[in-house]
Amino acid sequence: MTSATAAHPGRWVLTFVCRDQPGIVHAVSGAIVQARGNILESQQFSSDDTGRFFMRLELETDVPRADIVAVLEPVIGRFEMAWQLDEAGRPKRTLVLVSTAAHTLNDLLFRRRSGQLPVEIPLVLSNHGALRDLAEFYGTPFESLPVVDADSKAAFEQRVLDAVAEHDIELVVLARYMQILSPELCEKLRGRIINIHHSFLPGFKGANPYKQAHARGVKLIGATAHFVTSDLDEGPIIEQNVVRVDHSRTATELVSIGQDEESRTLRQAVTWFAQDRVLLDGARTIIFR
Template structure:
């Protein structure tokens, strides 16, 4: 991947000519479109687009390209971003005592299938320090109580700044983030929830599912907002189960689902494939 490969994402009020305007602008700047996806939401009246392209000439001026895009954005009232594909996102993973999602992300990073770099792990318990260090990733034990939450979250923000973090991943971090922290990191925190939202909230979800005799269990990856477990959904994964499954077997299956859904969400975010659409998301897979 070279420094001449880019991803453009945009959203704006839907109108005629947006795709042509973007394509013509990129062609005028000697850029070749390699992948283009778009979606018009008839219910909200907004248009969403992701374009992956290469600047064919080494002489292409990125600043000039951004200036042209800014002018086009003004014309169409666009919210837009442009990224270089050779710049990988840096991730901070937050976790408590359950290590299955963290282990999955660390392994995917080592095997080259995670499209981002895990810079550090933060936990309110020391239990998983061995796991992070076995992969050569920095581990920070930041215990928290209701009384110390402001100080602990201030330390988290310091780590985000010092490690130059682009994305925070809650990989079964069993603490509720403050409204202030959620607002400061809006659109930059992904959580994995151990059920189909909004079913079976709270502790021991698989025991709740067992008690209700469910036939499907699932996991939900979503962006974090101040409304607990109500953020825009990115990905969901399910498995069919039956009356023979014990709570422990449901938990085992559920942990696999959580790991898969979270890894997909992180990769899609890292590849700039997710655009927010109010309380929902548009995911260009």
């Protein structure tokens, strides 16, 4: 992290959740005034379903982080907030898991290099070697570990956990990683794994969604980025997109047509996560776009 100086004020993202009640915005904005902060962006949501209040603020100030926290602490205590304060634009440390399909990885790496995706990727981990060249072209370390049985699967998942610890990983992205994660891994990384599913959920869960879509004769196919839970393809949805198809498309053509939606949907979800725009409200997500 860079430290703010008077000459270069820092920009921060504050997000928090607490029970909905009067006075929250005033208390928080008061603390920000105390921290000589200016609010640049602000979004809030009161959930009727859970009675909770969600807020995301971007602020600019020339005081250091510790001073911001000091003035926030009484407010945090009073409202019993779950909160986070992060430097705006700081790239989130991201581990990407892949198998053999290249399109979503290519999109993530290309956009990251273009400076459009606020993540750093210390490692791409795969159960195949196929995407090594692509990762390395973008200067990203790549490891592959075959997953062929229960033992090798356990070893792969242990490698995931080790990599998470080693690189202080904040986000794990399943970029068309074609293995189901164990419930234990899902639980340990709860709220930190994003998957791209190649259908418009909740339609066509599980394997071969394009084949299912073809058989059902849908007129739009889609992609869904969601948090991974131990309940397959049932985790909270972050983003979805669809594209029109017609009767003349084979299941194989749907696979190709859907790639754009998969790539853009996953990239969008990762971007929002990295910008602290995704908050969890039970089984649903709040997206402060």
